[in-house]
Amino acid sequence: MGEIDADTFADRRYRTIEEILKASLRVRGRGELTISDMLDRVFLNRVLGIPIFLILMWATFQFAFAVSEPFMVMLERAFGWLGGLFGEAETPLVSFWSDGICGGLGFVMVFIFPIMFLFLALAILEDSGYLPRAAFVMDRLMYRCGLHGRSFIPLLMGFGCNLPAIMATRTIGDERDRLITILVNPLISCSARLPVYVLIAGAFFGAHAGTAIFLMYVLGIVLAIMMALLFRRVIPGLKGRPSPFLMELPPYRRPTGRSILLHMWSRAVVFLRKAGTILLGGAIILWFMSSFPWGADLGSSYAGMLGHLIEPIVRPLGFDWMGAVALFFGFLAKEIVVETFGILYGVGGEDEIMAAVAGHMTPVTGLAFMVFTLIYLPCLATLGTVRAETGSWKWTGFMVLYQLLLAYTVAGIVVITGNLVMGV
Amino acid sequence: MIIKVALIGNPNVGKTAIFNALTGSRQHVGNWPGVTVEKKEGRCTHRGAEMEVVDLPGIYSLTASSIDERIARNYIIKERPDVVVDIVDASNIERNLYLTLLLLELEANLIVALNMMDIAASKGYEFDTEKLSLLLGVPVIPTVATTHFGIRELKDAIIEAASGKNKRRKVTIGYGEDLETEIRRIEEMIMEDPHLSGTYPPRWLAIKILERDEEVIGILERYQKKDVLEVVGWEK
Numbered sequence: 001m002g003e004i005d006a007d008t009f010a011d012r013r014y015r016t017i018e019e020i021l022k023a024s025l026r027v028r029g030r031g032e033l034t035i036s037d038m039l040d041r042v043f044l045n046r047v048l049g050i051p052i053f054l055i056l057m058w059a060t061f062q063f064a065f066a067v068s069e070p071f072m073v074m075l076e077r078a079f080g081w082l083g084g085l086f087g088e089a090e091t092p093l094v095s096f097w098s099d100g101i102c103g104g105l106g107f108v109m110v111f112i113f114p115i116m117f118l119f120l121a122l123a124i125l126e127d128s129g130y131l132p133r134a135a136f137v138m139d140r141l142m143y144r145c146g147l148h149g150r151s152f153i154p155l156l157m158g159f160g161c162n163l164p165a166i167m168a169t170r171t172i173g174d175e176r177d178r179l180i181t182i183l184v185n186p187l188i189s190c191s192a193r194l195p196v197y198v199l200i201a202g203a204f205f206g207a208h209a210g211t212a213i214f215l216m217y218v219l220g221i222v223l224a225i226m227m228a229l230l231f232r233r234v235i236p237g238l239k240g241r242p243s244p245f246l247m248e249l250p251p252y253r254r255p256t257g258r259s260i261l262l263h264m265w266s267r268a269v270v271f272l273r274k275a276g277t278i279l280l281g282g283a284i285i286l287w288f289m290s291s292f293p294w295g296a297d298l299g300s301s302y303a304g305m306l307g308h309l310i311e312p313i314v315r316p317l318g319f320d321w322m323g324a325v326a327l328f329f330g331f332l333a334k335e336i337v338v339e340t341f342g343i344l345y346g347v348g349g350e351d352e353i354m355a356a357v358a359g360h361m362t363p364v365t366g367l368a369f370m371v372f373t374l375i376y377l378p379c380l381a382t383l384g385t386v387r388a389e390t391g392s393w394k395w396t397g398f399m400v401l402y403q404l405l406l407a408y409t410v411a412g413i414v415v416i417t418g419n420l421v422m423g424v
Numbered sequence: 425m426i427i428k429v430a431l432i433g434n435p436n437v438g439k440t441a442i443f444n445a446l447t448g449s450r451q452h453v454g455n456w457p458g459v460t461v462e463k464k465e466g467r468c469t470h471r472g473a474e475m476e477v478v479d480l481p482g483i484y485s486l487t488a489s490s491i492d493e494r495i496a497r498n499y500i501i502k503e504r505p506d507v508v509v510d511i512v513d514a515s516n517i518e519r520n521l522y523l524t525l526l527l528l529e530l531e532a533n534l535i536v537a538l539n540m541m542d543i544a545a546s547k548g549y550e551f552d553t554e555k556l557s558l559l560l561g562v563p564v565i566p567t568v569a570t571t572h573f574g575i576r577e578l579k580d581a582i583i584e585a586a587s588g589k590n591k592r593r594k595v596t597i598g599y600g601e602d603l604e605t606e607i608r609r610i611e612e613m614i615m616e617d618p619h620l621s622g623t624y625p626p627r628w629l630a631i632k633i634l635e636r637d638e639e640v641i642g643i644l645e646r647y648q649k650k651d652v653l654e655v656v657g658w659e660k
Contacts, residue, residue, distance in 0.1 A: 004606060006487075006635040010522075012599045017521045024556035025517065028548035174489045 036252050049137035060121040062210035068113035079106030100287025107342030108335050111195035112271050116264050123263035127255035147228045151181040158188030162382045176238050184224040186378035189217045192334035196373045203354040204363040282336040286343045317411050318365035333379050364418030368411040375407035427475045427586040433511035435482035438539045441569035443479045456495050470579040486526040488639035500532050506586040508532040514544035525597050531625040534562040535581050541566045561595030613652045620647050
């Protein structure tokens with residue numbers, strides 16, 4: 001038999017409703033559109049809806065990147081000055097202060113600004129009532145791709161942090177829908193990955209850095225949708241249609257300054273708390289590993305040994321041992337990737353580190369590195385949450401495995417096509 | 425005799441307000457068996473008739489995919505309330521009628537409370553309730569729960585419906601010839617099993633099977649209706 005399913009029935013029911021109402025309901029003053037109706041006609045338009053969503057997201061990243069830049073430079077100079085307080089790093093203690101704390105932790109602190117401004121822009125979109133419309137527009141697309149409409153909210157939350165986003169999947173009633181949403185959620189770029197993009201895109205793509213970052217986010221969404229589709233098709237336990245989803249759209253409102261600032265501030269607090277704990281810990285470990293045995297050059301430090309050990313794995317993608325170390329520790333928290341560069345390149349100051357990045361990578365490997373960072377592994381805390389929410393080591397392990405494979409594949413494609421285009 | 429009444433409707437349609445208007449202070453809150461979803465019950469007396477009112481969860485649809493929807497539909501199938509009052513937000517009528525059609529399919533003894541008539545009127549909606557009632561085949565009572573407008577009429581309608589004096593023609597929502605052929609085919613297979621067709625409305629089962637409803641497919645597996653499952657390509 002043909003393609004008869006729940007959708008067909010839903011369609012016919014709405015047709016019946018239309019007929020019933022045509023006969024029993026008269027609307028006075030029909031044709032008078034409210035402003036909200038007019039906005040919805042544009043934002044929810046079948047053709048324009050998704051392009052508008054993409055343009056708004058692109059503008060969001062442009063804004064976050066451009067506005068934060070002067071602030072980043074200022075904070076960086078401040079850390080540069082602090083780091084130089086005790087002169088050249090000749091003793092371990094001075095080196096710890098200037099290379100570990102100011103050069104490592106201080107360097108990653110700078111990225112609080114793009115995060116704050118990104119969430120400022122997202123808060124405006126959310127409070128104005130646009131984001132639920134984006135969810136509605138994406139639902140159409142996602143439903144066709146085998147994701148449940150309610151998945152979009154957790155995916156959207158993933159822009160902030162994948163951990164609460166995965167917990168938010170509890171609102172999805174169907175176990176299969178929920179598992180799929182959990183499995184693909186880490187592909188959504190969380191704010192911890194933003195510093196990596198800002199650093200590398202800034203080093204290679206100049207005025208187009210905002211666009212490059214935006215593309216990482218789009219790539220994340222596209223991969224999430226593709227993988228969801230694949231899992232639905234291929235994994236026996238996950239087959240079936242997603243259940244239909246109805247959502248109510250809140251009215252459009254003028255966002256209040258207070259609520260937007262509050263939103264931005266709460267993100268900043270999350271980041272500061274992370275900086276005071278795991279990023280500080282990461283800085284200490286990395287400083288220690290890169291400075292000891294004391295007096296050895298970087299290549300023969302503990303970090304160097306580790307790096308050379310795992311370098312062969314990522315060598316085909318064009319990453320050197322420092323990139324390997326950065327990715328290794330990035331498993332603890334993605335910001336540590338940037339922190340690692342700060343410490344290993346050991347120069348201090350974003351411009352100099354950007355120059356160092358540009359010296360260690362080509363634009364193609366830089367792009368591949370961004371892609372790899374996007375996909376390769378959820379951070380440790382997220383993985384723990386996945387284990388708790390799925391209650392299964394099997395699915396957790398599966399997630400690690402598929403993401404590593406996918407990261408390697410996509411980054412590989414970037415390297416190959418990039419080199420072809422560049423004529424290398 | 426106590427009339428068992430179930431209230432059902434989408435979220436945010438004023439269901440709780442209707443519940444309160446019907447039962448006043450005579451209510452208590454418990455849980456649905458086995459789940460932590462709240463179950464509210466209340467009683468009222470009207471024209472000498474005693475009614476027991478159950479507030480079902482606010483839902484948009486009657487699929488098997490969420491706990492709330494399963495509770496609602498299993499209550500209607502298994503407990504067979506004497507009257508089901510579907511509370512409809514008149515100002516969002518299109519979306520709300522979706523659930524109404526599903527309830528008709530479940531062959532519930534239905535009354536539609538067309539609530540929030542004040543808001544609908546402010547949006548310029550003018551209902552021909554008699555016509556609507558005719559098309560749906562069930563009584564339609566306009567209400568404004570917040571001001572208790574129409575509550576007396578609703579209670580009257582409940583008593584009338586419970587007494588079986590509802591003379592309205594039974595309406596079947598048609599799905600078009602292509603789907604109806606399939607529905608009839610499966611319905612006939614279901615009718616062969618008197619116990620199955622006595623427990624569940626056969627047409628509803630047929631539609632749910634075509635919709636690939638997991639719970640219903642489970643029911644057919646229990647009844648070992650292999651022929652039906654084969655029709656929809658369901659193999660174990």
